[in-house]
Amino acid sequence: MTAHPLDRPVWSMLTGRQAHLATGDARALCLDRGYGVFGVAADTGAAAQAALAALIPPGEDLWIVEGDPWPLPPGTREVKRAALTQMVAEGPPPEPRPGEPAIVALGNADAAEMAALAAHAQPGPWGPKTHLYGPFYGVREQGRLLAMAGQRMLMPGMAEVSGVATWADCRGRGLARTLIGHVMRQMVARGEQPFLHSYADNAGAIGLYESLGFRIRREVHVLAIVRA
Template identity: 40%
Template sequence: MTRTRADRRVLDDPFTAALTGPQERFARRRGRIVAFDPAVSVFYGHPREMSAADWADMAALAGPGRTVGLRDCRSPRPASWELLETVRLVQYTGEDVIGGADRAPADPAPVVLGVDDVAEMTALVELTRPGPFLPRTIELGTYLGVRERGQLLAMAGQRLRLPGWVEISAVCTHPDARGRGLARNLLTAVAQLIVDGGDTPFLHTTADNPARRLYESMGFVLHSDVSLEIVRVPKGE
């Protein structure tokens, strides 16, 4: 079956597209700045060109002394905002990751994770550090995991939802279980759920992440490479 290609323009500002669209129920907003509920996700949506009012609104939403990630911001930061770190954030699209060929069932088979699994999921994320996972992140979409003898060995799930797109996130495997193809099986399973729902998968990672080789071998295609600046809001703002 041929799928309709999703509009890629929403990928240029994915956090705003999610928070003003399919995931608006999780949003906090002030002026042109939007942010997830802090128990759900750390991300902010903002214009590429930030005005003085935008900086003030972001400071008010975040709170004094808190950190904010600025994706592809093209305006100079106010002098009072401290730059903590800059990373290269790469974005992949997965229009052709799921094809029509039959696939052998994964072993062990993925299971759906729920709120009762959050403590274990958080521990696995803290051990492997694929990116932020907060107490209510699981509300953003379906998360799948692989268990063996009761232990959660690997997981992956759905995070951002944009018109026509769903992000695959929190892809991680316990160090003792690497090399068994668990991440590939989970990526395939989550991508299939997305396609079955009528959307197209995409994902983010950092430019220096070795997992990029896996993503590219599965058919994910690089769409963008932008800076993500982690900055601290002034304590007096």
Template identity: 35%
Template sequence: MSESALDNPIWASLTSRHRALALGEGGAARYPAQVAPFLGVARADAGADEALRALVPDGDTALVLGVAPEVGAAWELRHLTDLAQMICRAPVAAVAGDAPLVELGPAQREDVLALTALVYPHYFRPRTMELGRYFGLYEHGRLAAMAGERMGLDGYTELSAICTHPDHLGRGHARRLLAFLVSDNHARGRIPFLHVSHENPRAVELYLRNGFELRRDIPFWSLRRAG
């Protein structure tokens, strides 16, 4: 899959690596709400109103990235912001640390949900860990930091949920996890990319200092039924 697929990453992921999780058919698809709030369409002019009715029930809000559907008056499509889509085209040097990196699984699920509820509350759902691998490190019995893989398509992996507990900031945990996942994905033949708000300059600077470059600004919308 060519790099241009990153211009429509949700759709590309739902029609490739995450096809088994995809809900919908035709020109629109989404993740189950317990997995992720993301919805994708094949094209902006897909005429997806009918498909959307089955995918976005009353009271639910789906998030759309890159390519948004043309919708009628029954829908409220709101542009939230333009995110920085960043990409890392080469491995980066490993970062040393004392605490071992742990692959997070069912046994650590409650720790993961507690950390993301505190510092990454909008996008992490009870089943988000089904999307890819997640790694973390513990200090004094607490999950101090974590990072993982979310959307994926042929040759590319989105890194996500790169976060640190407020009590453990400034110790290089996020940089260490980021460097590990970047190099590990390159070793697997996958180029890492991610999305970050321009209103989070600390995170943007972290990624720039660790091999990422801005690929493009990518529009981000919310979609819900009107009224």
């Protein structure tokens, strides 16, 4: 039985539509560090695990995201291990609601503001090129970027909603809902099914995603490692 691409999301990402962002070989790959910290081994065999460990930049971490808990590669040390809830959108995306704020496209000119917002809200790993994954959108008020959302991993016929972030003093206004709905509609218009990941203990976020039409597909696991 063929595994679903989302069972090994980083492997599917870096051997498929986003292979141009990968470095390494058939044993192990890692994402261009400008885009993020993800890495993946072909399997749990000794050769692949050693190749993955060799891709870790000195003094930096590397994140492994797998459907099953991943063993610690030899010569590495665990710095974080957590469960993620993987969700896939079912049915049509939500329609815009009356009174929603205007949504603007974000790009290179907004990169510094996006990085500052990501550092504040911690939506997940963020690098100097993360905003280049694909379309990102935001809400501005009097020139200030209040919230943003965009995409990250791409699979065959699927795209990941990611980078959802709102300044703390702007929460409670439905900005994340507005932006996620917009990103979903853009993906569906391109013929892609939206999916996303949330920390499994973030009940508030998971409830929001369910209200937007996402359903839990499975639990996946993240392991962050450094060289020992």
